[in-house]
Amino acid sequence: MRTEHFFAQLLQLEKPYSVSSVKYDQGPKGQIMSVAVEIEIEKDYRPPTEPGVKVSRHDVEKRAWRHLDLFQYPCYLHCAVPKFKYDDGHKQWYKTMEVPWARAQSGFTLLFEHLVMSLLEVHGCPAQVAQSIKEYPQRV
Known part of the structure; x- marks a missing residue:
């Protein structure tokens, strides 16, 4: 079994999420485990929204979340999360796609x-x- 597949199972990730790499790195406070997660969505994917609101893919936001330690090493999940632009004709706003492993705005x-x-x-x-x-x- 590949390491990436094994970690995806441990994290209970399902499509469109997958683990692309697992690295043992030197962090600012010592050795850490870094798990890179990819989101594989279609280019024309738009999150569901209210009628009359236009949604377009705007950017990606590179995020990192502290996860449970792996053995004695701090573990971090890293992911480039899609950000969408919303426009209802009167105002515009931006929202980053929610991920199943963390709350919005949480590290x-x-x-x-x-x-x-x-x-x-x-x-x-x-x-x-x-x-x-x-x-x-x-x-x-």
């Missing part, structure tokens, strides 16, 4: 957030939890 995966919340219930001290997960207390 953590849902599983990592669940771990942090569980640790906060046990310890009650954000600084102590931040130290145990190797993050800044302001991020907890």
Whole structure:
């Protein structure tokens, strides 16, 4: 079994998501695992929207999310997420496609957030939890 396929199964990714690479890298705080996720959607794909709103593909936003550690190494998911332009004739706005592993505007995966919340219930001290997960207390 290929490493990428194995990680896609572990992350429970289904089409249009797939793992394109898994790397052991040097990060700013030491060794990290980097998992690159691709989104394979048609060029003419448009997310569902309300009638009268035009949607066009605008750009991609390169994002990274902290995931559960892999062995003793911090693990990050990386993905170029499509961004769409919406126009209802009166105003325009932009929205990045949602991904199934994280909330919008979050730098953590849902599983990592669940771990942090569980640790906060046990310890009650954000600084102590931040130290145990190797993050800044302001991020907890």
